[in-house]
Amino acid sequence: MLRLLFIGDVYGKPGRRVLQNHLPTVRGRFDFIIANGENSAGGFGLNRESAALMFDAGVNCITLGNHTWGNKEIYSLLDDPRIIRPLNYPLGAAGVGWSTFQVNGERLTVMNAMGRTYMEALDDPFLGTNALLERGELGNVFVDFHAEATSEKAAFAYYLDGRVAAVIGTHTHVATADTRILPQGTGFQTDAGMTGPLDSIIGADTEGPIARFVTRLPHRFGVAEGRAQLNAVALTIEHGKTLSIERYRYTEGDDRPQAGQQEALT
Numbered sequence: 001m002l003r004l005l006f007i008g009d010v011y012g013k014p015g016r017r018v019l020q021n022h023l024p025t026v027r028g029r030f031d032f033i034i035a036n037g038e039n040s041a042g043g044f045g046l047n048r049e050s051a052a053l054m055f056d057a058g059v060n061c062i063t064l065g066n067h068t069w070g071n072k073e074i075y076s077l078l079d080d081p082r083i084i085r086p087l088n089y090p091l092g093a094a095g096v097g098w099s100t101f102q103v104n105g106e107r108l109t110v111m112n113a114m115g116r117t118y119m120e121a122l123d124d125p126f127l128g129t130n131a132l133l134e135r136g137e138l139g140n141v142f143v144d145f146h147a148e149a150t151s152e153k154a155a156f157a158y159y160l161d162g163r164v165a166a167v168i169g170t171h172t173h174v175a176t177a178d179t180r181i182l183p184q185g186t187g188f189q190t191d192a193g194m195t196g197p198l199d200s201i202i203g204a205d206t207e208g209p210i211a212r213f214v215t216r217l218p219h220r221f222g223v224a225e226g227r228a229q230l231n232a233v234a235l236t237i238e239h240g241k242t243l244s245i246e247r248y249r250y251t252e253g254d255d256r257p258q259a260g261q262q263e264a265l266t
Contacts, residue, residue: 001238002103002140005248006168007035007059008175008231011196011203012043012223016050018230019195020057022250027058030234032103034110036144036170037083038065039196043203043223045070051077061099063112065146065171066120068095086114086146087132088123098132100139107139111164115147115156115171126159133163140165140237147171150190157188165237166245168192173202175231179247187242193231198251200224227252 005026010019019035027033040050044067054062064085068074077083078095087097098111111132113125125145133141141164147153148171157167162184169176175193182188194203201209204221211219232248 001236001243002032002106002108003030004108004142004166004235004237005030005033006142006144006166006192006233006235007033007195008192008233009036009038009065009170009173009194009196009203010040010050010054011173011194012039012041014223014225014228015194015196015203015230016040016053018228018250018252019059020053021252022230023057023059032060032101032108033058034061034063034142034144035059035195036065036146036192037062038067038070038146039194039203041071043221045074046077046083047071047073048077051080051083055082061101061110063110063144063146063170065112065114084110084112086112086122086125088113088125088128090123097128098138107137109138109141111141111143113143113145113156115145115149115152117147117149117152119148126156129156129160133160140240142235142237143167145169150176153190154188157182157186161186163240165240166235166242168233175247175249177247179233179245181242181245185241187233187235187237187245189233189245189247192233193247193249195230195232196228197224197226198229199226 041047166187173194176190205224
């Protein structure tokens with residue numbers, strides 16, 4: 001039996017700060033921690049500093065997404081099997097789309113895939129994942145599905161139901177309230193949410209996005225300041241199935257239990 005914590009998109013300096021300060025306080029309650037870090041370096045991409053901070057805080061594996069190539073340092077970072085980019089980038093892309101770890105004597109495979117609806121035109125994530133699963137010997141499989149459309153995320157999860165332990169979505173930065181175990185035992189949540197500035201528009205300061213919507217003209221988006229929130233999903237998995245799944249949320253300066261926090265940590 002493995003206890004996992006999956007942390008939603010870490011966004012910029014506020015996201016790194018709340019992760020660095022809060023994660024060590026709960027790290028001992030989990031066997032393995034995964035975090036999506038594709039927005040951790042200034043909101044776009046992953047760099048050496050942000051990767052090192054997350055690993056030092058207790059993260060075991062970093063997944064990515066559509067901003068994988070947002071920082072030039074990523075090419076050397078992808079030599080580290082703990083850093084995983086979406087598997088459905090074309091053949092020859094740097095890095096790997098999955099890694100297998102030994103955790104408490106059990107095999108855990110972390111996989112990253114990216115959706116194609118309203119996203120980049122990548123290879124088929126459904127067929128690519130199916131081909132990977134046919135290899136066998138992956139143990140418990142956890143999937144970070146980085147996608148925009150809620151329908152595509154649900155379709156992907158049901159497509160894999162019973163064949164992977166969990167499918168948790170990322171990318172939209174808004175935690176969803178559909179946390180559940182699917183009929184064949186796969187844990188699912190459409191989006192884990194964002195780990196970053198609370199008073200923001202999906203991580204950005206409000207001025208830029210509002211100006212873009214009002215004027216329809218390009219505007220630069222900056223990382224918002226102020227207190228941050230950590231959004232995550234806590235799971236217990238065994239024999240390739242999810243036994244329990246809960247949302248987990250922590251906000252800086254607020255120690256009150258929030259949205260499944262107590263249940264997730266007991």
